[in-house]
Amino acid sequence: MCISNKIGPPVEGEDFFGREKEIRKANRLLDSNHSLLLSAPRRIGKSSLAKRLIEEKKQQGWKCVYIDLEETTTEEGFLRLVIEAFKKNGIWKQLTEGMSKGLVSVLDRIEKVTIGGVVDFNIGKREEQEDLYKNLKELIKHDEDTFIVVDELTLFLGILNKSENGAEKVAFILNWLRSLRQVSKTNVRWLFCGSVGLRNFTTAMNLGFTINDLMEFGLGELTREEAEGLLSGLCKSEDMEMSEELINYTLDKLHWNIPYFIQVIFSKLAEEYEDEVTKESIDIAYNKLCSENYLSTWSERLSEYREYEVPARQILKALSTQSAGLEREAMLNILMTGQDASKVEEVDYILSKVLEMLENDGYILKVDSIRTFRSPLLRDYWFNKFVQ
Ligand SMILES: Nc1ncnc2c1ncn2[C@@H]1O[C@H](COP(=O)(O)OP(=O)(O)OP(=O)(O)O)[C@@H](O)[C@H]1O
Ligand SMILES: [Mg+2]
Structure with missing residues (x-):
């Protein structure tokens, strides 16, 4: 087995x-x-x-x-x-x-x-x-x-x-x-x-x-060694050839190596597999993930944010268009759009809550004062689904 x-x-x-x-x-x-x-x-x-x-x-x-x-x-x-x-x-x-x-x-x-x-x-x-x-x-x-x-x-x-x-x-x-x-x-x-x-x-x-x-x-992402082991183990189970270089190419592309992402990209690779995996087929598999529903749980589960769902979506939408990330000020401006200036404190507080929740749930990451999507895969999915 x-x-x-x-x-x-x-x-x-x-x-x-x-x-x-x-x-x-x-x-x-x-x-x-x-x-x-x-x-x-x-x-x-x-x-x-x-x-x-x-x-x-x-x-x-x-x-x-x-x-x-x-x-x-x-x-x-x-x-x-x-x-x-x-x-x-x-x-x-x-x-x-x-x-x-x-x-x-x-x-x-x-x-x-x-x-x-x-x-x-x-x-x-x-x-x-x-x-x-x-x-x-x-x-x-x-x-x-x-x-x-x-x-x-x-x-x-x-x-x-x-x-x-x-x-x-x-x-x-x-x-x-x-x-x-x-x-x-x-x-x-x-x-x-x-x-x-x-x-x-x-x-x-x-x-x-x-x-x-x-x-x-x-509990965080897998170590690089574990991620390689999981991907090569999956390949073996399906008799698929994948060189170390291509395994590394895939893991670099995913960047955030949680087991779920490795499993979903593998399933796409396996679906299209004929007799070899190439960088091109990895790119195709990745792009398919961005346009299909494997990642929809991240969107669906935002309903648990209740009154914070709408601002969370506004922030994620904006971040999906900016791979370099956004400063807090820019995000505050987004939430303030169409709002009376007197609401700025209230909206700023909402922003704090939303950012904290999104960070805790692994959607976004804060490095210095910049927030970005934690995973490029999730970012590209979001862009595809909610912006493009
Ligand atoms: N140790 C593992 N080995 C292989 N695959 C794993 C492992 N852990 C998780 N996965 C993959 O991630 C998926 C989700 O795993 P799991 O349900 O344990 O995550 P979770 O953190 O409980 O998710 P949720 O936040 O939805 O409750 C699994 O279906 C599988 O594809
Ligand atoms: Mg669970």
């Missing part, structure tokens, strides 16, 4: 390439009882790394759980996902003699949820809600080595925040998750994945303390 070309979903097993240093580091932290916050730009391989860590921890006999909060938008949905995932992986305690009535009743509801029954959690009623979460906390087996990955937490909390009493619900969940990590001598370790936003998000809501026990874990 060898690596195969996968574009889109997290990669697992043989398809997962590299990241050895990051895995070693994460293992060290988890083994010494830390919980982690994996904050990194879009499509950089967060979920794949989390799943790989789960595979490793399972082999060491840990109980592991993967919860993808992209699948839900409500508190009820959140509870169901957690309850089902914990049940499936044996995280809940068994019914024992002498258990309090409250715990027995929650265990009963857990059983019903996992067989698809209709269960009312009464989460609308404050006291019952507090009781429920308290009981759930007590029902977790804290003495066994356990690793729980919660993917896309910020995305979920952002949506929940916009619902009725959203801020309260968000605070409640973050505090509850924190309290689970604070249980004395707990052997449960957590990994929260998502774009860097979770820190910004909690700070903006004065909830920074709810995640300040998490160890920050970054």
